[in-house]
Amino acid sequence: MKNIFMSLLLLAGINSFAQEAGKAGELLKNEVSTIEKQTSGNTERRNNNSDFSRSDKGNPQSNTKKNPNYQWNQNYGYAEVFVRIPEQGFFTVEVDDQAISNASGKYRFFDLQAGKIPISVYDNGYLIYKTTLRLRNNNRMVLDFFTDKGLYLLDSYPVQNQSYGFNDWNDIWNNPYGNQPGNGYPSGNVMDNTTFMQFFQMLQKNEKFDDGKIMMIRQQTNTTSFTSQQIRDLVKSLSFDKNRLMMAKLLYRQCADKNKYFLVYDAFDFDGSKRELMEFITQS
Template sequence: MKRIFTICAVLSGLLFFAQEAGKAGELLKNEASKNEMGASKDKTEASKNNNSGNSGFRNPNNQNNQNRRPTNPNYQWNQNYGYAEVFLRIPEQGYFNVELGDQSISNNSGKYRFFDLSSGRVPIAIYDNGYLIYRTTLNIRNNSRLVLDFFTNKGLYLLDSYPIQNDYYGFNNWNDVWNNPYANSGNNGNINYPNVMDNQTFQQFMSAMKKDAWFDDKKITFINQQGRHAMFTSDQIAVLVKDLSFDKNKITLAKSLFSKCVDKQKYFIVGDALDFDSSRRNLMDFISNN
């Protein structure tokens, strides 16, 4: 029976885990109205500025002094505005302009990387050849990186949020930061997935769990809380699942960690950690539908 499960799981992995638009991440609501989306970027900006009582300038407080420079400018060498990042990809041909807070990037490369962002709710707007096509608000936290994909026919998807530690990016190829949430990297061989636990960190994680959590419910809570910003391999998830006492809890954990797995094509390994064939079939059905 295990052999049958293994073969089915591998075939399911080949069919269902390929990268596809809209198959990963959280869809963010488009807040742009139909009237705004029908107007060019210049008209949209003018409309917003007129509604706020100015004459089309981005900074109404400087209308009368826009061409003037102070005699003795006040330089701020070490101003700390906060630090966060947003990486947005638009994998379509075209020339797009992306505005995030007070920053703006225009290109046809499809990659828009914003640095030195302040935390809080920050508006983001996407323009296609000068026309607004999407606008929403991102919830940005300091020392974190939001990773997003945008598709003109589907919308803006928040793929994941990663902590920034000592300027370590955690990937070998720029494309990996977007591809990994789909469990489909452009690299072959050894892949350096963002935030996946190495063996030493995972052993420390297991030791901390066994020290602080004795029962299944406590262990599951610990894993969900402590592993919120981490990714796991199939082997690691199998160890976590096998450590639980009851099969109903094992299947619950196996399903909840599926989205946190970096090598979903090997998820059949997790099935071997379940006690009953019915549970393995349950997990296989879950994998096939996600």
């Protein structure tokens, strides 16, 4: 019992260290000079309070705000909205908490959360249009706006995030800190069991050979993550162990509960395939 308690304490310490600020990455030099800090600090306080005290002048960092409560795994979401305004003028387009102002007529918004999102259009600072968009994760919405007609949805289509070199925000930002899916951190849009059964039945019905099944599963990984049990069923649906091994390696990155990936070993007929998957996971 004592050994179990000590192991839990050690595990908690490891997870805590995994989220330590400054643990990952290369520190880039702060090039702001002391004079610039003092000038900007005093200017900001003059704007906020014209009667700031004399003692405050000599301490430009006395009111510096610090926030040690880092948001390590905030769900930033990933949806895009592209708006075109093919008219002369200076417009501001605001989508959720993002705003872009220019006269070019092109307004592109990234890293939006899925769901109902407000969009507003301003002409030289005056609100002229407001409505609500319904965004889907990993999708881009493309719209045209005309001041005398309104906002028109032209298209909405999936965004292939792999073209950027990574699947989602967590892959590139959180993984260096050790915040891997399966340690309490989500991994994209995990398919619920009801939807998975629909997908699995369609896979079995429409694709009789491994090539077709592999193509269909690969396509789904663009927008979906799976549980270990779901991956086991997908891998086991293939006929040949070499294809099962390839798919098990591919889906490991899409697994939402990597701590249960041992369930996937049950999908193989040969011990050699199991051992190779174990080695792959150990080195990942």
